[in-house]
Amino acid sequence: MDNDELQAWVEEISLTHFGIPFRHCAKFNSRLRTTGGRYFMKSHDIDINPHQLTAFGKEEVEKIIKHELCHYHLHLAGKGHRHRDQDFKVLLKRVKGSRYCQSIPGSTARRTLPYRYKLICTSCGMEYLRKRQMDPKRYRCGKCAGSLKLINL
Template identity: 45%
Template sequence: MTNDELQNLVQKISQQDFKRSFKHQAIFNVRLRTTGGRYILKTHNLEFNPKMISVPEFEAIIKHELVHYHLHLMHKGYRHADQDFKTLLAHVGGIRYAPKLAISQHYWHYQCENRHDIFRIRRFQVTHYRCRQCGGRLQLINRT
């Protein structure tokens, strides 16, 4: 999905669910990590996490950001704790929190002389360490 397709999707959702037009810019921001999107108060633009496209709740994330957008422009409570925000979010079917993304974690697999397995997230120099169970020397097997 490109930024132009995102812009069209946001405008379509805004018109269908809010009965209001979206007059600003909606773009992807690759620097967003844990959040689904954000509303920028000064420019009224919306930014979305491109990793969230594959999530089934992506339209609900767009609705969440549009709730911030429309309530702020109407000078109503646009923050998460405000009752106006909670009411409108429930009315349009948006979600309160972004879903967790599955993060693949890689581990380094080490083995000592007596075949004890050791898994670590960070790689280390095997000459500086010994096995905690038997005191044997370690050897790097592979990265899993």
């Protein structure tokens, strides 16, 4: 499927499920990794992750398109278009869009750094593990407000 077919598909979904035409641009964006789609509030365009189409098929991508169209139509109508807004939740449920996209199999999660530093309170002995180095003179213990000592692990 190319961008022209995606554009026609989004316009069709918008008319059949929302009753309002989609008048902006929809395209694939292969740089999307952790999200199924994205709605741009300034340009009102929609990007769709093509990896979702290859991994899960048209049914899952249709749910993602409905999700992004909920953002689109609610934003243009001046209603609550964010994930936490009741207008968004109600419309998404009505059109049977997906709340979250599935993670793509084979994609690796971001590598997390190991804890390399430990802060120890000199008064109560409370320990704080840190991944990045910090200046202990600028902070106090959250439990007793004692001074902190930095140790490399």
